[in-house]
Amino acid sequence: MSVLSFLKRREPVSPGGPRVLVPFTGGELDPVVLEAAIRVAQVQGATLVPAYLIVTPFEFPLDAPMQKHVGIAMPLLEAVEHAALRAGVPVDARVETGRTPTHALQRLWDAERFDRIVAPAPVGRGHGFTPKELQWILVHAPTETIILRPDPTLAEGLRLARTLEAVA
Amino acid sequence: MNRGRYRILVGMAAGVGKTFRMLQEGRQARSQERDVVIGYLEPHDRPETASLADGLETVPRLRTAHGGLELQEMDVDAVIARRPQLALVDELAHTNAQGMRNQKRYQDIEEILSSGSDVISTVNVQHLESLNDAIFELTGVRVRETFPDRILDEADEVVLVDLSPEELQARLRAGKVYPKERAEVALQNFFRQDNLAALRELVLREVAEDVEARRQPNSLEPLSKQAVAERILALVEPQPKSQRIMRRAWRSSQRLGAEIDALWVRPRGYAPSTDEATQLAALRRLASILGIHFLEVDGDDLVGAVKRIAGERGSTYVFLGTPDERRRVEILRGSLLSRMVRELPGTDIRVVADRAKREEGTR
Numbered sequence: 001m002s003v004l005s006f007l008k009r010r011e012p013v014s015p016g017g018p019r020v021l022v023p024f025t026g027g028e029l030d031p032v033v034l035e036a037a038i039r040v041a042q043v044q045g046a047t048l049v050p051a052y053l054i055v056t057p058f059e060f061p062l063d064a065p066m067q068k069h070v071g072i073a074m075p076l077l078e079a080v081e082h083a084a085l086r087a088g089v090p091v092d093a094r095v096e097t098g099r100t101p102t103h104a105l106q107r108l109w110d111a112e113r114f115d116r117i118v119a120p121a122p123v124g125r126g127h128g129f130t131p132k133e134l135q136w137i138l139v140h141a142p143t144e145t146i147i148l149r150p151d152p153t154l155a156e157g158l159r160l161a162r163t164l165e166a167v168a
Numbered sequence: 169m170n171r172g173r174y175r176i177l178v179g180m181a182a183g184v185g186k187t188f189r190m191l192q193e194g195r196q197a198r199s200q201e202r203d204v205v206i207g208y209l210e211p212h213d214r215p216e217t218a219s220l221a222d223g224l225e226t227v228p229r230l231r232t233a234h235g236g237l238e239l240q241e242m243d244v245d246a247v248i249a250r251r252p253q254l255a256l257v258d259e260l261a262h263t264n265a266q267g268m269r270n271q272k273r274y275q276d277i278e279e280i281l282s283s284g285s286d287v288i289s290t291v292n293v294q295h296l297e298s299l300n301d302a303i304f305e306l307t308g309v310r311v312r313e314t315f316p317d318r319i320l321d322e323a324d325e326v327v328l329v330d331l332s333p334e335e336l337q338a339r340l341r342a343g344k345v346y347p348k349e350r351a352e353v354a355l356q357n358f359f360r361q362d363n364l365a366a367l368r369e370l371v372l373r374e375v376a377e378d379v380e381a382r383r384q385p386n387s388l389e390p391l392s393k394q395a396v397a398e399r400i401l402a403l404v405e406p407q408p409k410s411q412r413i414m415r416r417a418w419r420s421s422q423r424l425g426a427e428i429d430a431l432w433v434r435p436r437g438y439a440p441s442t443d444e445a446t447q448l449a450a451l452r453r454l455a456s457i458l459g460i461h462f463l464e465v466d467g468d469d470l471v472g473a474v475k476r477i478a479g480e481r482g483s484t485y486v487f488l489g490t491p492d493e494r495r496r497v498e499i500l501r502g503s504l505l506s507r508m509v510r511e512l513p514g515t516d517i518r519v520v521a522d523r524a525k526r527e528e529g530t531r
Contacts, residue, residue, distance in 0.1 A: 059369050
């Protein structure tokens with residue numbers, strides 16, 4: 001053990017470096033988009049913030065525990081975190097709730113600072129953001145936003161499997 | 169003097185039958201030779217309710233003038249002086265007229281209970297203070313008459329008076345809740361099917377939580393608590409890695425069927441930086457989404473604080489991140505882990521690895 005590491009104090013809390021937000025919803029994050037987001041974070045020396053957006057129906061309070069959605073979000077976040085860390089990119093994952101995906105996004109960026117947003121565009125009848133939601137993101141995002149087109153050759157349902165496979 | 173027993177009948181909205189049930193229970197108590205009085209009744213011009221009150225003694229109301237109007241309130245002193253075994257008091261969230269000794273009716277009820285009489289009272293879930301924002305979000309209606317959550321907690325019994333939204337709407341249409349002309353407006357607004365379904369969900373959850381809280385009273389010894397169920401205590405700090413600790417704890421809780429508490433032991437006098445405050449807020453949000461109880465305690469002795477909280481909560485598992493203590497501290501005082509193991513005998517301790525460090529090691 002070096003003298004430096006022997007004397008090293010407790011690791012400082014996040015120094016407030018750049019943060020790249022990758023919001024996703026509906027139980028999948030396209031592997032192409034994930035890889036691109038990781039590269040963007042890598043180039044910028046940024047922390048990747050994968051954020052799973054949960055839509056909470058109006059009959060529940062916004063902070064109600066949503067076990068079914070959480071059951072989908074947790075393994076996905078673990079997988080995304082693993083992929084980012086394997087590429088040497090620090091991760092600070094989030095789960096956010098809202099009445100719609102855009103409401104959840106709004107709540108997230110109202111509470112935290114992000115330097116870049118990487119959002120997946122919809123493909124076919126996928127479960128990601130709709131064109132209307134993407135338009136909203138482009139108009140309201142507080143920072144530079146990149147919309148990435150997922151792999152159009154991947155059929156619905158295969159995408160999630162491919163995401164998990166890519167990072168396994 | 170022994171405090172009386174307090175039974176609260178709670179419902180999702182007006183018209184589900186709370187007052188009716190209160191009077192039925194009053195009549196039943198009287199048939200069992202108990203001394204029953206009506207302290208206050210809101211008959212809402214409902215003939216069925218009024219007929220059920222017939223024959224039950226009613227303590228005369230206190231009349232008070234306000235802004236040219238005559239208002240009637242419960243005469244709490246008269247109820248106490250009457251010394252009944254059981255007093256029936258409607259609408260505990262009601263705000264009394266100005267000039268009364270107590271601002272709210274639940275305070276009047278507390279005086280009656282203190283005098284030794286039992287009380288049965290009624291309330292709708294939308295009046296619960298902690299649900300005020302949720303109710304506003306769900307219904308668009310800001311409820312002004314609220315009562316503190318502790319009233320439900322302190323009651324001896326909380327009983328749900330339930331009706332399906334469809335049945336309640338049918339009662340409204342039949343003019344059993346409000347006069348027909350008012351009922352139509354109500355059906356278009358507060359009493360819409362979606363509103364009622366949401367309110368019913370809320371009241372069911374509230375009563376279920378109350379049942380759960382009563383099932384595991386604080387008087388249970390820690391050892392008895394362990395026998396009842398597994399419980400996880402996740403130690404967190406305002407750092408990104410704590411998100412992972414909470415997620416890991418949640419996944420384990422799914423297998424164990426365990427409740428989870430997350431604990432941050434904040435060093436005394438410690439003021440979080442802006443980044444740490446953001447991390448804390450994110451941890452609290454994740455906790456609420458995952459159904460985790462988030463606890464914060466002040467203390468400089470981390471192991472001591474964990475030992476105390478684990479004892480109080482009946483924790484059977486402790487989850488923590490990889491300790492990043494200074495080597496000197498480790499040598500002088502023993503590692504955090506070994507102190508945990510020593511101080512928490514019989515508790516499983518799990519260290520959640522820092523993935524970033526593993527990736528560093530394999531690159």
